[in-house]
Amino acid sequence: MSLDGQLxxxxxxxxxAAELLANSGGAAVSTRQITQLAGVTAPTLYHHFGDKEGLFxxxxxxxxxxxxxxxxxxxxxxxxxxxxxxxxxxxVQFGLNQPELYxxxxxxxxxxxxxxxxxxxxxxxxxxxxxxAAAGQLNVQPxxxxxxxxxxxxxxxxxxxxxxxxxxxxxxxxxxxxxxxxAVSAEPASGTAxxxxxxSSVVVAAIALNAALQAxxxxxxxSSELKLFLEWLHRISTSPA
Amino acid sequence: MSLDGQLxxxxxxxxxAAELLANSGGAAVSTRQITQLAGVTAPTLYHHFGDKEGLFxxxxxxxxxxxxxxxxxxxxxxxxxxxxxxxxxxxVQFGLNQPELYxxxxxxxxxxxxxxxxxxxxxxxxxxxxxxAAAGQLNVQPxxxxxxxxxxxxxxxxxxxxxxxxxxxxxxxxxxxxxxxxAVSAEPASGTAxxxxxxSSVVVAAIALNAALQAxxxxxxxSSELKLFLEWLHRISTSPA
DNA sequence: TAGCACCTATAGCATTGCTATATGAACTGA
DNA sequence: TCAGTTCATATAGCAATGCTATAGGTGCTA
Numbered sequence: 001m002s003l004d005g006q007l008x009x010x011x012x013x014x015x016x017a018a019e020l021l022a023n024s025g026g027a028a029v030s031t032r033q034i035t036q037l038a039g040v041t042a043p044t045l046y047h048h049f050g051d052k053e054g055l056f057x058x059x060x061x062x063x064x065x066x067x068x069x070x071x072x073x074x075x076x077x078x079x080x081x082x083x084x085x086x087x088x089x090x091x092v093q094f095g096l097n098q099p100e101l102y103x104x105x106x107x108x109x110x111x112x113x114x115x116x117x118x119x120x121x122x123x124x125x126x127x128x129x130x131x132x133a134a135a136g137q138l139n140v141q142p143x144x145x146x147x148x149x150x151x152x153x154x155x156x157x158x159x160x161x162x163x164x165x166x167x168x169x170x171x172x173x174x175x176x177x178x179x180x181x182x183a184v185s186a187e188p189a190s191g192t193a194x195x196x197x198x199x200s201s202v203v204v205a206a207i208a209l210n211a212a213l214q215a216x217x218x219x220x221x222x223s224s225e226l227k228l229f230l231e232w233l234h235r236i237s238t239s240p241a
Numbered sequence: 242m243s244l245d246g247q248l249x250x251x252x253x254x255x256x257x258a259a260e261l262l263a264n265s266g267g268a269a270v271s272t273r274q275i276t277q278l279a280g281v282t283a284p285t286l287y288h289h290f291g292d293k294e295g296l297f298x299x300x301x302x303x304x305x306x307x308x309x310x311x312x313x314x315x316x317x318x319x320x321x322x323x324x325x326x327x328x329x330x331x332x333v334q335f336g337l338n339q340p341e342l343y344x345x346x347x348x349x350x351x352x353x354x355x356x357x358x359x360x361x362x363x364x365x366x367x368x369x370x371x372x373x374a375a376a377g378q379l380n381v382q383p384x385x386x387x388x389x390x391x392x393x394x395x396x397x398x399x400x401x402x403x404x405x406x407x408x409x410x411x412x413x414x415x416x417x418x419x420x421x422x423x424a425v426s427a428e429p430a431s432g433t434a435x436x437x438x439x440x441s442s443v444v445v446a447a448i449a450l451n452a453a454l455q456a457x458x459x460x461x462x463x464s465s466e467l468k469l470f471l472e473w474l475h476r477i478s479t480s481p482a
Numbered sequence: 483t484a485g486c487a488c489c490t491a492t493a494g495c496a497t498t499g500c501t502a503t504a505t506g507a508a509c510t511g512a
Numbered sequence: 513t514c515a516g517t518t519c520a521t522a523t524a525g526c527a528a529t530g531c532t533a534t535a536g537g538t539g540c541t542a
Contacts, residue, residue: 009490031530041491042531048489052530107348107399118403140416147400148417155396158348159388162359175381176389176421183420209450213477220477232470236454236461250521272499282522283500289520293499 010048012038018059063101080132088177095157106154145184152180251289253279259300304342321373329418336398347395363387375453386425393421447477
């Protein structure tokens with residue numbers, strides 16, 4: 001139960017802290033647990049890191065190095081926006097793989113350390129977005145785009161972490177990701193005119209669906225299913241209500 | 242320095258905890274500080290709330306009531322998507338006004354309590370999106386849209402909280418907000434442009450009908466018919482583009 | 483060998499969340 | 513009116529926490 005490996009105590013403390021943090025399930029981790037697992041006594045910890053927070057900052061810094069490495073460690077595809085997608089997915093995956101560490105990095109807020117990390121993550125993404133801008137693919141400043149995308153990226157990751165692993169639906173991530181990337185990209189994005197506020201009755205909706213179905217040859221339903229479906233639809237769309 | 246006001250101790254504890262939490266600047270708040278400010282001794286706290294966490298949960302619950310009240314307390318404009326914008330702005334403002342409370346609610350994660358709150362916030366937004374869907378203004382399921390928008394909303398708010406108040410640029414919020422809303426909204430008539438990134442009109446119509454049906458208790462179909470009908474409707478409205 | 487900087491251990495302090503127990507107050511039924 | 517019961521608060525103290533004052537090795541240089 002001790003992390004001896006002839007490693008220097010400083011390293012053992014770092015690893016012990018990281019391991020306990022990762023397995024704590026959100027609960028607090030005591031210095032006594034850490035020092036015991038590291039096979040070291042208390043003053044050693046305070047000699048090397050000054051503080052419990054100092055130790056945790058070191059753990060976070062190490063985690064951030066790993067994060068940055070993950071964000072850089074793929075061959076650029078030549079399509080900057082495609083690379084942004086991969087950065088997004090990497091970010092989410094990092095959060096899901098190391099939720100506790102991620103929470104300390106992006107979920108917690110201590111007015112000094114967090115902005116530094118966030119700023120670095122922003123810079124990382126901005127760097128990539130600069131290429132997109134150079135290729136004329138952005139319709140906003142790269143910095144603003146990076147901030148916006150990263151904010152959404154963090155929000156999605158936090159939400160995915162918060163829900164039980166069995167219910168996690170990564171479509172939330174891809175959908176939000178593509179929405180953000182589309183929003184900053186220079187495609188011919190027409191205005192968002194709300195348009196006519198169509199009536200909201202069941203009848204109107206049913207009629208619309210009916211018409212759309214007739215015209216589209218959807219193959220989601222078998223022919224017998226479709227027949228019955230249309231009959232019901234007709235019943236609904238001719239209802240007196 | 243005491244919160245006496247002839248209020249019952251339970252209330253004084255709640256207010257003391259809320260006040261200390263709001264002014265702690267992220268630092269830990271001890272039960273002794275709370276009980277002293279409330280003019281009460283320790284066992285009183287544990288009698289009423291069982292736990293330090295129990296007390297904080299109560300504070301969060303009260304904060305959430307306030308949040309929900311803020312989200313409901315404006316006249317519906319008749320344009321659901323415009324109301325969604327206001328919900329977003331309310332959310333951000335709540336976070337900036339009470340950052341510490343907000344962090345406990347949305348930034349922290351304790352696998353039990355947080356998902357409940359997030360789920361409630363989701364439901365709140367989904368409720369509004371149902372109206373948009375019923376009006377044929379959505380191209381995704383209201384639930385998915387709500388999750389996606391809320392995730393981005395939280396991410397933006399956290400990022401704004403993290404940076405010094407002087408540098409806060411709310412344009413990050415409006416830009417991300419409009420990007421998300423645009424992404425989930427159906428292409429406004431103006432030419433129908435079927436091919437583009439928008440989903441087919443069948444899907445839009447099916448989603449609208451689904452939302453309208455849920456809200457209207459139509460009795461044109463028997464319950465068993467309705468069940469099967471909804472199942473098919475779901476199949477259609479989640480079909481790949 | 484002596485001196486020196488570095489690293490670690492022994493032991494203990496103040497504060498933390500929490501509780502076993504007891505005391506008071508308010509209500510209930512006779 | 514009064515004993516019994518329940519609710520609410522206080523006294524005092526426990527175990528665990530973060531942290532530290534002090535002292536003891538350990539290896540290097542001279």
